[in-house]
Amino acid sequence: MSAPTAAAPSSPSQPRPPSSHRPPSRSIHSLADLGLLDKEHPERGASVRALTLAALGVVFGDIGTSPLYTLRECVHAAEHGGPATQAGILGLLSLMFWSLTMVVTVKYLTFIMRANNHGEGGILALLALVPEKLRQPQGQKVGWVAVLVLVGAALLYGDGIITPSISVLSAVEGLETAAPGLKRAVVPITCAILIGLFYIQRRGTADVGRFFGPIMVVWFATLFGLGAYHIVEYPAVLQALSPHYAVNFFLHHGWHGFVTLGAVVLCVTGGEALYADMGHFGTRPIRLAWWLFAMPALVVNYFGQGALVLSHPEALENPFFSQLPTGPLTYALVALSTLASIIASQALISGAYSLTHQAVQLGYFPRVTVKHTSHETEGQIYIPQINWGLMVACLIVVLQFQKSSALAAAYGIAVTGTMGITSIVYYVVVRRNWGWSRWKALPLVVLFLCFDIPFFAANLLKFFEGGYVPIIFGAAVFSVMLTWKIGRSLLGEYIVKRSPPMDEFLAGLHTRLVARIPGTAIFMASNSGRVPPILFHHAQRIRVLHDTVILLTVVTEHVPVSDEERRLEVQDLGEGFYRVIARCGFMEAPNVPEILHEAAAQCGVPVDFSHMTYYVGRETFLASGSGKMGKWQEMLFAFLSRNAQPATRYFGIPHEHVVELGTQIDL
DSSP, X not given: OOOOSSOOOOOTTSOOOOOSSOOOOOOXXXXXXXXXXXXXXXXXXXXXXXXXXXXXXXXXXXXHTGGGTHHHHHHXXXXXXXXXXXXXXXXXXXXXXXXXXXXXXXIIIIIGGGOOBTTBOSHHHHHHHSOHHHHSOBTTBOOHHHHHHHHHHHHHHHHHHHHHHHHHHHHHTXXXXXXXGGGGGHHHHHHHHHHHHHHGGGGOSHHHXXXXXXXXXXXXXXXXXXXXXXXXXXXXGGGGGSTHHHHHXXXXXXXXXXXXXXHHGXXXXXXXXXXXXXXXXXXXXXXXXXXXXXXXXXXXXXXXXXXXXXXXXXXXXXXXXXGSOSXXXXXXXXXXXXXXXXXXXXXXXXXXXXXXXXXXXXXXXXOOOOEEOOSSOTTOEEOHHHHHHHHHHHHHHHHHHOSHHHHGGGSXXXXXXXHHHHHHHHHHHHHHTSOOOHHHHHHHHHHHHHHHHHHHHHHHTTGGGTTHHHHHHHHHHHHHXXXXXXXXXXXXXXXXXXXXXXXXXXXXXXXXXXXXXXEEEEEEOSOTTBOOHHHHHHHHHTOEEEEEEEEEEEEEESSSSOOGGGSEEEEEEETTEEEEEEEEETTOOOOHHHHHHHXXXXXXXXXXXXXXXXXXXXXXXXXXXXXXXXHHHHHXXXXXXXXXXXXXXXXXXXXXXXXXXXXXXXX
16 A cells, blocks of 8 residues: 555665664755764764854855845835935844844744754654644644644745745845946846756755855854944944834834834844754754854844945945945955855755655655765755755746845745744643743743734735745645645545454455465555555455565654664564564654565564565545545645655665555545
8 A cells, every 4th residue: 555644755766775773864964974963962973163163054044144135125115215314224223133132042042942852943843742632633634733833834935935036136136236237147147046056956965065164154254344344434333232222113113114024024034944953953053153153243244234324325225235345355245145145045945855854754745756865864865846846936936026125025924924833833832741831931932922923914014015925835835735634644544444453354364365475575554453455455356465474564753763672563463474563753764675674683574585575555546526525635635646756766665576556545
């Protein structure tokens, strides 16, 4: 039959030798290739200094490139194209400083990162901490917390479209400052860079990853140096550190002050990445990288841009690139900005791979092709379907909006929605898992939402200006994830109803079979307590079975890495039947041949590797509309099932040993 509800894909093109311990799958830029990280204990394999450098290169790419466009968009939103006033600039800088402080430093680094699942972070890892009754589907119903998390995860895909587009486009626009005649070349150059960026994904990021940290050190040092120079020229800008300037900004601007929050949020859009990447680097290196490098550089540069605009109002057209006089240095800054933008884009693209990988293993996404681009670590993955889909979407967005200022209107809704959802789910975790009292947990989540909700609401006002792009894309991804989860749940119920208990099947086995033949047959079983329908159908119709029959169930647990002691469970059922249950974490990639070698070596299962056959089911779903799902959902589920990665590749099964049997099912 088909794959279990949650299991991990494995790359057939790079077979791995049998091993009793499969390393956990790490996403984005695994530091094993850099010689810096012990994958089991991120903070033990290298000095904190090395991990801090690496975290700076991967985690802070998105938020680190925000100075390219944030202040410009904030001033335009606040002044409606009019002259910038000193009070307005100071108010915006105060809002940006306190947003960075409260959202990134207080919310994520101090509190949210404490909610980790065996060291792993991210919104899907947070879902795994929620009590099962709130996240597991019951028939066609999915727990409300799971729905919220799916919405947040889907919105992150929308963010994955906007971030590469606006980051690269805003960097290339620096050419206009150096040479206005190159204005027409900005969009073609941006598209060429994006195509090249997505094209090289199949090679993996190990080689490029070695340079990420040093480049970002140069980038943040440049931000700090440029900002400090202009602050020295106009030190009065430091008054904006006082929060009363932010309060006065709202009092003076009223409704337009609220609308401006839709641009202010651009300075914190990389906050969610801090949480998602904590499993790769550990919490301490990420915090050190933020406090020692990223935050000082960002704050100083924002204030430096503000000082420049106050002393030279004409710099408002592009305050970031106006920090240097026009000439060779501007071209150098454009080149450095482009490199930093590519790094920021790389992190989001790889993050989309990671999110998809986790969603597949947790049963929220159809099977996809996962290629491992490194022989040393499984964390270096490449998913062609996601890669090319993101590339096409990014090119469409760039060609549609043409300018980063126009694209900024589409930026913010997705990430602020996910930030708000993270706060709500965090409240559930601290109440249900950690036992916090309501009076301890509620004030904290209210503080978080006091920033999340206004940011999200302000960005919703930009819906018709471009904010619809990530929303539409996120809605499509959410529909796929929810439909797939419900469909797989209903399929499980269908199988249970039509699969007899194992004891009953074995008791009547001799009356069903006419012969047993040499060799080993492996049947994939999503339900470890009943007979797989394909086995029952085979015995009823063919009436011949191998001497040894293995019923293999792969269970993906809601932990990143499964416990070594519970990884493999074998039961001798008699009559030559063996039940093998393999457990893996949602960050691991199980491989059936490896599992069978472990079962034979460690548990004595008599596997005849020279004469073995894998029996795999292929279901055809009939979208009649008469079942528990609506007709459009049935049609979508049927389409997804037809186009999902074949189970043979999904489990790393050698295709030459496979017999596939098809059945028609109406849910």
